[in-house]
Amino acid sequence: MQRGLLVFLIVVALGIGAAMLSRHCLQGPPSAWLCNQFGLSQKQAERMESLQSDYGSRCGPLCDRMCESNAHLEKLALGSGSVTPGIRAAVAETDRIRTETRIAMLDHFYAVAAELPPERRKEYLLKVLPLVIDSCGSH
């Protein structure tokens, strides 16, 4: 009985381990989805990796600035009882950085779409545009 239970537990652990290993190995980089979804060649996949890397290096500083401006706005808002000129400026600054980030994102989306087969570019844009365009829920 005890031996059977031990073997059973080992078998269960083996199954879980195999699933985790398989998931880890097959997940791949973020652009792996593009390659699978749009049937890209090896050369196109490398180009996507490069675009993704460039995008990361562009968006990293923007993200840092956005976090800093949000923290600054929060500090001002908590220390005030009304909308002061400083708060107005801080809100405008967060919006400016957000706009800059959205433009960088759109730029990247178009660069990726240009590498995809022409008939599938719209399909890609429909997937990624909600990241920069807020839906009003009525359309």
Place this chain on the structure above:
Amino acid sequence: MKPTDDLSALLQSWQPDIEPSSGFNRGVWSRIEASQTRYTESLYGLFGPFHWVQSMARPRIAIAAATIALFGGLMIGGVQARSSQEENYLASLNPLTAHR
């Protein structure tokens, strides 16, 4: 008188001269209950969880179960990896989640 009539008359006139012992009925019922319990236990042993656990100790069954678990795990992991790729890609595009 026919022979069948003789037999009927004889059976009607017969009185058993051996009385059953006082625990006869109890003994019969306990034997019936014991046989039913054995039947239930054998069914439980065949289909109950402990039967499966016990059978895992057999090398052939253990190897078969390990093989099924291995391939099943690989397949499930592969399907999960595929389904999470889109989510990972979209997360990598969002600056606030990608650079945390």
